[in-house]
Amino acid sequence: MERIINALYKAYGLQITKVKNIEYGLWEESFEVWTLTEKFFAKRFWKKDRIETRHDEMLRGLLLSQELRANGFPVPELIFTKNKMPLAHIDGETYEVTEWVEGNTFHPGELPKEGAYSMGCLLGKFHSFFQVDKQYKYLELPSPLAAIQKCKKLLCQYEHFSGKFADNAKQVLSEQIEILELLPRDFLQGMITMSRVGLTFNSFWVEQIIFNDKFEVNALIDWTDGAGRIGCWAGDIDTALHISAFDKDAIVQFCRGYQNFNYLTKEEWESVFNLTCYKHLCDTWIFDSWVKKYNRRMEHWENITIKWSIQVPIRFYQWREIKELVLQFAN
Numbered sequence: 001m002e003r004i005i006n007a008l009y010k011a012y013g014l015q016i017t018k019v020k021n022i023e024y025g026l027w028e029e030s031f032e033v034w035t036l037t038e039k040f041f042a043k044r045f046w047k048k049d050r051i052e053t054r055h056d057e058m059l060r061g062l063l064l065s066q067e068l069r070a071n072g073f074p075v076p077e078l079i080f081t082k083n084k085m086p087l088a089h090i091d092g093e094t095y096e097v098t099e100w101v102e103g104n105t106f107h108p109g110e111l112p113k114e115g116a117y118s119m120g121c122l123l124g125k126f127h128s129f130f131q132v133d134k135q136y137k138y139l140e141l142p143s144p145l146a147a148i149q150k151c152k153k154l155l156c157q158y159e160h161f162s163g164k165f166a167d168n169a170k171q172v173l174s175e176q177i178e179i180l181e182l183l184p185r186d187f188l189q190g191m192i193t194m195s196r197v198g199l200t201f202n203s204f205w206v207e208q209i210i211f212n213d214k215f216e217v218n219a220l221i222d223w224t225d226g227a228g229r230i231g232c233w234a235g236d237i238d239t240a241l242h243i244s245a246f247d248k249d250a251i252v253q254f255c256r257g258y259q260n261f262n263y264l265t266k267e268e269w270e271s272v273f274n275l276t277c278y279k280h281l282c283d284t285w286i287f288d289s290w291v292k293k294y295n296r297r298m299e300h301w302e303n304i305t306i307k308w309s310i311q312v313p314i315r316f317y318q319w320r321e322i323k324e325l326v327l328q329f330a331n
Contacts, residue, residue, distance in 0.1 A: 004031060004044060007095055011081045011088030014040070014097070023300065032100070039100040040079065041221070044093055051094050054224075055087075061227035062086040062096070065220075068129065074122070074219045076101050096224065103210035103218040108245035109307040111206050115215035116250035120257025122217050123204050123240060127233055128262040130199045137232055139193040139271065144183040147282030151177045154284045157291055165302040168309065169287045175313040176281050191278075192270040195234035202226030204236060206244040207304075234268065238275040245307040248318050248325075251276070255326045266330050270323065277319035280312045 001019040008014045015035055022030040031042045045051055051058075062078055063086060069075040076098035081088045088095040106115065142150075155173045158166055203225040210218040237258065241251050255269070264272075286305045315322070 003091075003093075004033070004042065004095075007044075007088065007090040007093060008033065008042065008097065011090050011095060012079060012097055013082050033097075041076065041098045041100050043096045045096070045224075054226075057226060057229065058224040059086055061223035061225070064228040065223040068126075071129070073125070073129070074217050075223075076219050076221060098221070101210050101219040101221065103212055105210055106206050107307075108206055108243060108304045109247075111211075111244065111246075111250065112215055113250045113253040115206075115211055116244070116246055117253040117257040118211070118215055118217050119204075119206065119209060119240060119244070120254035120259075121261055122209070122220060122257075123201065123236065124258040124261030126201055126204075127198060127236070135197040136194050137197050139195055139232060139234065139275065141188055141191065141193060141274065141279055142282040143185075144180045144187050144282075145185065148177055148180045150282070150284050151180070154287055154291075158287070165290060165306060168306050169290065172309045172312060173284070173287065179281060179313060179316055191274055192267050193274060194267055195232035195271050196264070196268060197230065198233055200226070200229055200231040200233065200236040202229045202231065202236065202239070204240045233262075233264070234271045234275060237272050238279075241272075241276050242280055242311075243304075243308055245304075245311055247311070247314075248322055251315075251322055252325045256329055259326075259329055264330065266327055269326055269330050273319060273323045273326070277315045277322065281316050283312075 004019055005016045008016050014033070016033050017036055018034040020032040022032055028043045028045045031044070033040050033042050065073075065075045066078050069077065078086060079097040079099070080086060086096070088097075111119075151173050155170065155177070158170050158173070161169075201220075203222070204220075208222040209220055212218050237255075240246075241254060244250075246254060255272075258264075286309055290302070290305070
């Protein structure tokens with residue numbers, strides 16, 4: 001703890017008297033820190049290659065957060081360094097400090113549907129805040145045959161692994177293969193993949209948000225993982241639904257909240273569900289990442305990704321129902 005106390009004093013002039021580690025974040029270490037009079041939230045980014053490749057993007061996201069905060073968006077105040085910089089680089093380490101925001105946090109699969117509605121409202125507000133021309137992009141989806149080959153190849157790599165995560169991976173990959181093998185070769189024909197292009201948050205999910213006791217949003221707290229990147233709104237929505245591990249009811253409530261602040265057409269919503277209910281059936285990156293084991297907090301990462309993955313086959317079977325429920329309020 002002495003290292004972070006010295007770093008925050010050098011960079012920010014903060015005289016830290018107490019430090020508490022927070023179990024949050026896959027790419028950084030998080031801390032609750034106190035001076036004699038105030039409490040702050042501090043991060044130390046541990047994955048150096050992400051800093052090197054994404055530094056400018058991280059700065060852009062942090063500055064964007066403060067622009068939105070000035071316009072009433074629920075964002076913590078960023079504490080700038082003594083040199084007026086958004087991030088501090090001290091003794092080979094990179095730090096970020098913000099004001100402390102009280103509230104509740106949730107892991108994937110834990111948030112009540114009322115909170116999912118609040119999240120949808122927030123992302124809708126974010127997308128609608130920036131006026132953009134109506135530009136569209138057509139998203140590519142893998143064919144069932146290509147997905148089968150990919151899933152089978154990875155399943156073979158798991159033959160020699162055991163344990164909770166490996167057993168879940170083998171079960172889910174087997175279910176994905178079983179479903180994909182039942183699909184016709186022309187399954188993608190006529191599938192809508194049109195998405196509006198605009199400013200995205202890029203990694204909007206439940207662990208980025210602090211809620212109050214009524215499951216309303218107190219703050220969106222992580223702006224260093226691609227916020228402000230130009231991309232597809234459908235992909236931004238799908239990320240929120242998938243890695244928050246939302247079930248059917250939560251998905252519907254999220255989409256209802258989003259639609260209240262940023263209207264999408266039926267075709268755009270169909271594109272979202274083609275991602276959420278089909279594309280993830282073809283994905284193997286979660287299980288491939290586990291084999292490579294590049295995350296710092298592997299146990300935490302395993303627990304949350306299990307919650308992501310088990311929803312994939314379930315959502316495929318609920319595809320039609322989810323779409324019909326959401327399209328009722330997309331008229």
